[in-house]
Amino acid sequence: MELSKLIGENGIKLLQELNNPYVMEIIEKYVEFCKPEKVTVLDDSKKSLEYVRKLALENGEEKALKTKDHTIHFDNYYDQARDRAHTWILLPKGKTISKHIETIDYDEGMKEATEIMDGIMKGKEMLIAFYCLGPNNSKFSILAFQITDSATVIHQQNLLYRNGYEEFKHLNGSKSFFHVIHSAGELNEDMTTKNIDKRRVYIDLNEERVISLNNQYGGSSIGLKKLSLRLSISKANKEDWLCEHMFITGVHPKGKDRVTYFTGAFPSWCGKTSTAMIECQTIVGDDIAFLRRDENGQCVAANVEQGIFGVIKDVCPEDDLVLYKALTAPKEIVFNNVLVVDGGIYWLGMGKEFPKKGFNHSGEWYEGKKDKEGKIIDVSHKNARFTLRINELDNADEKADDPKGVPVGGIIYGGRDSDISVPVLQSLSWAHGVFIGASLESESTVATVGDEGAMEHNPMANMDFLVVPLGVYIKNHIKFGDDLSNPPLIFATNYFLKEKGKFLNAKNDKKVWVLWMEGRVHNGYEAIETPVGCIPKYHDLKNLFKEALNKEYTEEDYIKQFSIRITKLLKKLDRIEQIYKGGEGIPETFHKHLEQQKHRLKDAMEKYGKDVVSPLEF
Numbered sequence: 001m002e003l004s005k006l007i008g009e010n011g012i013k014l015l016q017e018l019n020n021p022y023v024m025e026i027i028e029k030y031v032e033f034c035k036p037e038k039v040t041v042l043d044d045s046k047k048s049l050e051y052v053r054k055l056a057l058e059n060g061e062e063k064a065l066k067t068k069d070h071t072i073h074f075d076n077y078y079d080q081a082r083d084r085a086h087t088w089i090l091l092p093k094g095k096t097i098s099k100h101i102e103t104i105d106y107d108e109g110m111k112e113a114t115e116i117m118d119g120i121m122k123g124k125e126m127l128i129a130f131y132c133l134g135p136n137n138s139k140f141s142i143l144a145f146q147i148t149d150s151a152t153v154i155h156q157q158n159l160l161y162r163n164g165y166e167e168f169k170h171l172n173g174s175k176s177f178f179h180v181i182h183s184a185g186e187l188n189e190d191m192t193t194k195n196i197d198k199r200r201v202y203i204d205l206n207e208e209r210v211i212s213l214n215n216q217y218g219g220s221s222i223g224l225k226k227l228s229l230r231l232s233i234s235k236a237n238k239e240d241w242l243c244e245h246m247f248i249t250g251v252h253p254k255g256k257d258r259v260t261y262f263t264g265a266f267p268s269w270c271g272k273t274s275t276a277m278i279e280c281q282t283i284v285g286d287d288i289a290f291l292r293r294d295e296n297g298q299c300v301a302a303n304v305e306q307g308i309f310g311v312i313k314d315v316c317p318e319d320d321l322v323l324y325k326a327l328t329a330p331k332e333i334v335f336n337n338v339l340v341v342d343g344g345i346y347w348l349g350m351g352k353e354f355p356k357k358g359f360n361h362s363g364e365w366y367e368g369k370k371d372k373e374g375k376i377i378d379v380s381h382k383n384a385r386f387t388l389r390i391n392e393l394d395n396a397d398e399k400a401d402d403p404k405g406v407p408v409g410g411i412i413y414g415g416r417d418s419d420i421s422v423p424v425l426q427s428l429s430w431a432h433g434v435f436i437g438a439s440l441e442s443e444s445t446v447a448t449v450g451d452e453g454a455m456e457h458n459p460m461a462n463m464d465f466l467v468v469p470l471g472v473y474i475k476n477h478i479k480f481g482d483d484l485s486n487p488p489l490i491f492a493t494n495y496f497l498k499e500k501g502k503f504l505n506a507k508n509d510k511k512v513w514v515l516w517m518e519g520r521v522h523n524g525y526e527a528i529e530t531p532v533g534c535i536p537k538y539h540d541l542k543n544l545f546k547e548a549l550n551k552e553y554t555e556e557d558y559i560k561q562f563s564i565r566i567t568k569l570l571k572k573l574d575r576i577e578q579i580y581k582g583g584e585g586i587p588e589t590f591h592k593h594l595e596q597q598k599h600r601l602k603d604a605m606e607k608y609g610k611d612v613v614s615p616l617e618f
């Protein structure tokens, strides 16, 4: 059916006022493919925001909870995370990007996408919403619009992103915008996606478009998030800036009248959100950052988003008071895949006793319930999430929406291992820091499948989203820093050192590491140079532990945590060398840093005549 018959007068008017033939063309095309019953165009008005909130409740994608403005949404039991295996970059026949990046022949992929899309929105309402990645009207801004048949996707997207309808008008008819087409597909009675076997994500870098079908999980359906991230990474690498899978926070050391901004990249389960939420900090963003050079050659960062789509597991009053309070107070929040009992909610690790039955991502739930594979179903999914606006948090940073971004003092790469890396170190230079980021590893925490301890390599925690060869990505990183007048310091953290199965650090120790890093940015502390980077001095940590946590930090603790474990570090380098050998344009500088680090470690082994060297010996 023709667009004009489905869209209503107001919708036509909103589209016409954009004065953009490309937007019009795209919408007409997908209306023809998807065959919705109705088309609704949304602008930046309160009315549009309210319309979508209400629609998600009316159509059953969300249900109201007991606390005011809290709602719950469920994804299909088998649709609880991004589907790496069915996500492809569309490329002309015979072309590839890298052995690490899944691609599909353009014609073949589009043929399949078109078949799946045919009539996929029958009987449904198509929503069209406009956004701005990065702060509005800034040099960071990238405009994007999404077509979807899911009201909860737009509702959550409205919490997570700045609206951009008005800004689209300023494009003056140009084609410089991203667009995402999404459909949850046919739904089950409980409003979850039915045809999970036809779940697909196709990424088209040329047209700056993503098509995402038969899914609801936020990481796959919220187009501005990880789908647009691929498009932004492609753009950044062409235009000489960085698009990173990083949080941005302001560190406020007590008694000092200053704030120092840090960005941080951590693979899943390496402490990203808890690092962003430490209580001496204010939050700018928790997931994706654009980094640029400003007119003075300074590195500035802006949050691509304005909200948080956060993991709720383990958010409890002891460890994350700010977040726990935010999640239990009345404000607009969409909870995904937690347990609901009488309008109240429960999640793993919240520090409360659980009811024996309720409703969760598996439907009616009772203690001991098993899935088709015979696996016990937990109270809530391990990847259950909440969606809220950052400005609803007590620790929102005052510059969170600043069009100039925030100046970056330091960058943190957070890995996870139980017996290799020290809790915190500073790189020897920008390029050495890039080498550290590109060597990021996280130890698997999946105990059940018997592979605990397996290391997953995840450069800059951005591997899932890379759409350019690793060599190009790393080269751009090095160049970006080289062109800065005063590059941020680069640090690495590891919160997960263990001895005899017990963690060597408490969860809140990361506050001390962060304060030390902040001090380093202002030349506040001396450091000890080791073969792998600069580490803190005992006395500085002892004082910081006392001041920040009122804890005694013994020299014995320090030696255990900050010893340089040479053989284990050399083994890590071997793993990294294996991954990076064999071309893909990995820059010489990277190989040079790898070789130098190896030599420094071997020299230390010889000099000190041992495998594990105490920090006091350097």
Ligand code: SPV
Binding pocket: 081, 082, 218, 219, 220, 225, 226, 268, 287, 309
């Ligand atoms: C992540 O996995 O890094 C997330 C959640 O932030 S998702 O949106 O699924 O990517």
Ligand code: MN
Binding pocket: 245, 287
């Ligand atoms: Mn993420």
